[in-house]
Amino acid sequence: MQKNINQGNKDTRSGFGEALFELGKSSENVVALCADLTGSLKMDKFAGAFPDRFFQTGIAEANMMGIAAGLAIGGKIPFTGTFANFSTGRVYDQIRQSVAYSNKNVKICASHAGITLGEDGATHQIMEDIGLMKMLPNMVVINPCDFNQTRAATIASANHCGPVYLRFGRPKVPNFTPPDQKFEIGKAIVLKEGRDVSIFATGHLVWKALEAGEILFQKGIDAEIINLPTIKPLDGDSIMASILKTRCAVTAEEHQIFGGLGESISGLLARNFPTPLEMVGMYDLFGQSGTPAELLEKFGMGTNDIVSAVELVTARKHH
Amino acid sequence: MTNTKTFNKEASILALQNLATQVRRDILRMVHGVKSGHPGGSLGCADFFVAMYFEILNHSPELFSMDGYGEDVFLLSNGHLSPAWYSVLARSEYFHTAELSTFRKLNSRLQGHPATQEGLPGIRIASGSLGQGLSVAIGIARAKKLNNGPNLVYVLMGDGETQEGQVWEAAMYAGAKKIDNLIAVVDYNKKQIDGDTDDVLPMGDMKAKWKSFGWKVLETNGNNMKGLLETLHKAIKATGKNIPVIILMKTEMGYGVDFMTGNYKWHGAPPNDEELANALSQLEETLGDY
Known part of the structure; x- marks a missing residue:
């Protein structure tokens, strides 16, 4: 790991x-x-x-x-x-x-x-x-x-x-992945194993997902954090392997919720194994001027938004 | 390499004219056979396609390669002229003429507009959404220069097509960057779907426009085989001189069939049975129908 x-x-x-x-x-x-x-x-x-x-x-x-x-x-x-x-x-x-x-x-x-x-x-x-x-x-x-x-x-x-x-x-x-990594198109990367929830993140929000994972750990929630650098083709096998363990998911991306990674994963789950899911992303709005940090927070794509989404989705989990 | 330059000149022109007559029959039978397609521009440019594939291009139908190394490349930007292109590709043995009967039908390699997906030999890029071919031609010309290839790239566009902004992005680029292994041809028939170009959106002084974008501009009548060939050879001579070359090629939409000639209504309408019979009676079956 x-x-x-x-x-x-x-x-x-x-x-x-x-x-x-x-x-x-x-x-x-x-x-x-x-x-x-x-x-x-x-x-x-x-x-x-x-x-x-x-x-x-x-x-x-x-x-x-x-x-x-x-x-x-x-x-x-x-x-x-x-x-x-x-x-x-x-x-x-x-x-x-x-x-x-x-x-x-x-x-x-x-x-x-x-x-x-x-x-x-x-x-x-x-x-x-x-x-x-x-x-x-x-x-x-x-x-x-x-x-x-x-x-x-x-x-x-x-x-x-x-x-x-x-x-x-x-x-x-933050630059946190290995400098000598070999990139495989279509492969998800498990950054942290966990059993309570799967967080699927892409792009800049992967680091936010890692930050959220630490906060969640303090709260007693053991999140599995998966980096999805390839949106298409989607690594369905890795996603399903994680979901079968955690039984709920949060997606995080710097993109509209319509058409993004969250939509792709929700479709995959709906077809294979319907699972509670929350999406962190842009909710059908245009942005505005501001610093990157201010904008991520204002439009609900910050670390705390991922934490909140996890809390929501774990409460909806089927037991 | 295929060309017919071994013929003597007069015989060669007659042979090309006969080929164009057969291509016109093919076009009409193809669009009639599927009750769809674009006969008008196809008939108007039949002479041009024949001149290109049987006289001008250095090409290898039997060894078609996507990258076009070591040969001239032709692109059709106004893809709705596909019936004319397919007919000439088949007549120059890229594929069997029998396949022309599959035009626009399910599972055919002869898509409504040219495409690479089905692997039809002779096609290197999809076209149909207008305005894109000149840019692609510039890219191939650039690649040929990088590969030190001496061959030329040709692209045919419609005159209505030049209402697309991308054409002028490409025109500006080719002029500014002195792309001189490229010959563009505009089918200057002054017709488009909604009517005469002068009514839909007048394009002003085309010659002056292209000149001001840094191109050498030649003009010709695309329905006169002798003059067309002379202009094409003149265009070839004008390449390699730090300036892109364009031919404004005046044609008549529907040329070769009296009731279609010069009538924009035949841009995208197939003939019915009676109209087909009438049209075919005006065009001699010179090489045998497919």
Whole structure:
């Protein structure tokens, strides 16, 4: 079992940038495209080292997705970079037809996802992107939890043949997963074993789930905490193994409750083993400006919200 | 590699015209057979498709590869012209002409709009939702440059399609970044589903628009095989000069069938039995129907 100790706060986007540079060194076929957010996406190291394989498209995301699909046809492994909002909603039809339906080997890399984008406000805080992307056939959806895992997931994405949506964020957050981890797409990771409740978390809220686990332990609740960096394909076996032990679940994500990880897990449970479940996420609202910590608290995605959800769901448990 | 450049010029043009007549028969029989599809633009561009696949493209129908290494690549951005494309792909032996009878039917590789999912040889990207093909073509052109490949990338778009904003994102990019192994072609028939482009959304001076985006602009009549071939060869000569090339290709929607010519109502409507018989009587069966 891992120790889950914070090795120091780091932003997940920097994990992406570092891995992209490593990939550039190891494969001539890796190319990158960016729509005028090279610094924000931490793609500058790749762009500086491999100028022939870096394509600045300007603020034209639809064209960027099409060029990426074309590069993939030509045998390249393109990584597109822009904010999550402009990586998904703005270009949904381009992704649907030219990438997903055409099954092109494009890696859609999306930073500044979720409410922790912060002060820029709701225009940029996309909370619907996981839903949009997971609905597309052929699309893999990955939402890693920290710097180390984003780094590993980026490398795993390059080794996967087919479209990938890789979601990460802006703020510096605890970096607690092993630096040398091997990322397996579609595999859940048990961070802490427990018997009273299963907490399934993804992205930035995985650390919050660990914090909640400690508070719950003080309250006499032994939570199993599972990190789900891959939303699609969903690791149904690991989820069911945990549920058969704990018999109740809480999901935690920085995303709308409609269309997110919680919805995927609730569907899995409803089909296989109906189980009490509570969702921590955005409840059908747009966000607003504020610091990431303020916003997570205001919109019910903080550590205490996970604790409350666990208390609610354990009370509803079938005995 | 397939092309017919060994023919003498006059004979070659006649052979291509005969092929285009057969392709027009295929188009009409395909859309009639399934009572759906888009005959208008397909008939208008039949000459272009034939010129491309039997004269212009360096390609290998028998060895189709997705990545197109070592050959020219053609993309159809206005995917609703699928009947014309499928007919020409079959006639140039990407697949058997008998398969044309499955067009738009359940479990067919010949989807209503071109797709890769069913693995039809000759198709490299899905198209149908308009405005995306030029961007994809730029990406393939970029990949060819990275691979030091000398071949060209071609893409056909509709003129109505250029009302999509993405086309101009791509136009700006290709001009600014000097993508010079790319030839774009606009089917300039001035018709779209709701009527004449000048009524739906006038597109102004197309030539000036593309020029101002940094493209070399050529013009031709897409229903005159000789002139069309000359323009295509001129376009090829204009590649490799730090500037993307576009051909504004004037065609008549429904060309080859008198009652369909120039009438936007045939954009997406199949002929009935009587109309089919009338249309086929105007087009000689030069190569044998599928």
